[in-house]
Amino acid sequence: MIFMKQSTKLINNIFKTEIKNIHLSAKRKEAVNLAYQVLEDERTKKSTANPIIISHGVIGQSLNWKSVSKCLFEELDPPRKIYVVDNRNHGNSPHTSDHTYELMTEDTLQLYSTLGLKEAVLLGHSMGGRGFMHTALTYPEKASSLIIVDISPIVRKDEGVVLSEPLQLLKAAATIDWSEQCGTMSDARKYADNELKKQKIDSPGLRSFLLQNLKQNPDGSFGWKINLPTLIDRFFNFKAINFENLVYDKSVLFVAGEKSPFVPKSHAEPIKKIFPKARIEYVPDAGHLVHMENTPLFCKFVIDFLKNEK
Known part of the structure; x- marks a missing residue:
């Protein structure tokens, strides 16, 4: 994929800027x-296309979406402003004692208020995808379209x-006990990696x-x-999730990993009862982190889908 040199420099500068976490007095x-x-520039300021909000999955953070957001920012026509959030109890967002999809929807609506948004394209992965499904189904006027990444609205019998x-x-x-750990970030990573191996976390990718x-x-x-205590508890x-009797009748794209268990092909029919305009695409040889495992194809699916979105 070809990127414009000027845009690439702009994106790198944007991702080095201080993360915003604005406090409002009129809070939900x-x-x-x-x-x-x-991610914004002079092109997006002139564009009338709805912005995109990206929401990561559990254990993730906004920085995991740097490559995808950069790709979409440079390749989408018309251009769109892109917001990539840290969900509650993740990244640089506040820690709380609870975590539900209802609360995630409240956080999203608060973000709309902060940014002065009326409508946006909601793109969510895993936990972030189900959170955005809840937002779109309960506040459909807020979501101009929906992009769901490797998660289904249907709860599997073996989901546990x-x-x-x-x-x-x-x-x-x-x-992991950090009380005696000192030195550099590199030292801390090596220490934590070894401790995770002792806990039988054998996958280098997961670690x-x-x-x-x-x-x-x-x-x-x-x-x-x-926030480990809350996320575990x-x-x-x-x-x-319970989306029974709820329907979102705008355009929806599901992008799933072919090797992932989270969106089995048997879910296609029940998905379309909730999202009648849903389109489901599978990325060959990809697992749950489909957007990281094959970023070019993932972006192609999203860009093609948004060509028909206002």
Whole structure:
């Protein structure tokens, strides 16, 4: 994929800027003010196309979407402003004692208020995808279209088994003792990686994904950006969805990994009862992190879909 040199430089500068987390006096009940990255330039300021809001999955953060957001920002025609959020209990957003899809919708609506948005394209992965499904189904006027990444609105009978891997990852992270750890971020990553191996987290990819959440505090100590106690305690809220009798009748794109268990082809018919205009695309040889495993094809699906979106 070809990127314009000027735009690439602009994107790099944008992602180095300070993350915004604006406080409003007129705050929605129980909502938090989400930290977010924004991609914009003179082209997007002149564009009338709806912006895109991107929401990551559990254990993720806005920086995981840097490559995708850069691709979409440079390739979409008409151009669109892109916001990439850190969800509550993740990244640079506030930590809270609860985490539900209803609360995520409140956070999204608070973000709309912060940014002065009336309508946007909502693009969400996994937990972020189900959160945005809830937003679109309960406030359809807020979502001009929906892009859902490797998650289904249908709860599998074995979903507890399917979700066991990320839960194991969170519990393993919670066992790491940072009290005696000092030195550089590189030292901390090596230490945490070895501790995760001891906890039988055998996948280098999973360990690397989790370790992106390491942070160094002002006093030099280390810890996690993610709110481990809440995410572990409320983990099975991530399968607590009930979209019965709800319908969103605007355009929806599902992009799933062919090797992922989260959007089985048997879900196509029940998905279309909730999202009658849904289109489902599978990325060959990709798993749950489909947007990271094949970014060019993922972006192509999204760009083609948005050609017909206002």
